[in-house]
Amino acid sequence: MAADVGGGQVSLASQGSLASQGSLASQGSLAQLLPTLGRSELEGLERYSVEATLRAGRALYYQGDAADAVWLLLAGRIRPLRWHGSSSQPLDDVTPGGWLCLPEAWLGRICLTDALAVEACRLRRVGSFNLAALRREGWFRELACRLLAEGQYNVYSQLATASAAERVARAIAAACCGMAGVAPAAGLEAAAGGTRRLERSQAELAEALGLTRETVNRCLKRLEAAGLVETERGGLLVYDLAGLRDWED
Numbered sequence: 001m002a003a004d005v006g007g008g009q010v011s012l013a014s015q016g017s018l019a020s021q022g023s024l025a026s027q028g029s030l031a032q033l034l035p036t037l038g039r040s041e042l043e044g045l046e047r048y049s050v051e052a053t054l055r056a057g058r059a060l061y062y063q064g065d066a067a068d069a070v071w072l073l074l075a076g077r078i079r080p081l082r083w084h085g086s087s088s089q090p091l092d093d094v095t096p097g098g099w100l101c102l103p104e105a106w107l108g109r110i111c112l113t114d115a116l117a118v119e120a121c122r123l124r125r126v127g128s129f130n131l132a133a134l135r136r137e138g139w140f141r142e143l144a145c146r147l148l149a150e151g152q153y154n155v156y157s158q159l160a161t162a163s164a165a166e167r168v169a170r171a172i173a174a175a176c177c178g179m180a181g182v183a184p185a186a187g188l189e190a191a192a193g194g195t196r197r198l199e200r201s202q203a204e205l206a207e208a209l210g211l212t213r214e215t216v217n218r219c220l221k222r223l224e225a226a227g228l229v230e231t232e233r234g235g236l237l238v239y240d241l242a243g244l245r246d247w248e249d
Contacts, residue, residue: 033097067104076121080113087208169247
């Protein structure tokens with residue numbers, strides 16, 4: 001059957017059709033992604049979840065949606081996007097073996113990001129009812145604890161290492177690059193010679209990134225000196241997207 005989740009068309013296979021595909025094959029795929037789990041634990045995860053597919057360019061869910069499921073990515077790539085007003089900030093892509101929406105669903109909160117499929121994806125979905133059942137399993141609590149701890153560590157690691165200039169550069173690049181099937185940012189215009197004009201003020205960038213306007217101004221001057229952008233009234237001329245994405249201090 002098919003179900004609309006967060007506006008994206010997510011196809012959910014029925015339990016019967018999953019069984020006909022072969023439980024052992026499914027467990028083999030899960031075992032490669034989750035090598036710390038034993039056979040009985042993999043059977044438990046398979047029993048409490050259902051396989052789903054998501055087409056490239058579609059959203060699994062949107063920021064602000066009720067977190068009614070946890071997702072395990074089996075194949076493909078998903079990009080979380082965090083919105084601040086009209087600006088978005090991409091987070092690290094989720095690759096096979098990664099989990100989505102675990103903290104939000106565990107706490108019964110709303111989704112903190114959009115989740116957009118960069119490629120066609122296969123996932124396993126654990127709904128809220130089955131999540132409650134899994135939480136009674138000691139092995140799953142241990143797995144969730146490790147995943148949540150790793151997530152917390154990575155958040156603080158990124159905060160400690162990403163400079164303000166890196167954050168500004170990547171935010172500009174993200175605003176200029178729409179994924180397949182996803183429209184580019186509003187206010188983006190093509191200019192001569194492959195240059196792009198982004199109608200995004202320094203105040204808007206500052207608000208989206210949680211920086212002061214003065215800090216954003218200093219960062220833009222550095223990017224301008226490197227030939228990556230040119231500031232103009234009410235926006236930016238973007239000359240080198242690859243250079244912005246790869247900027248490091």
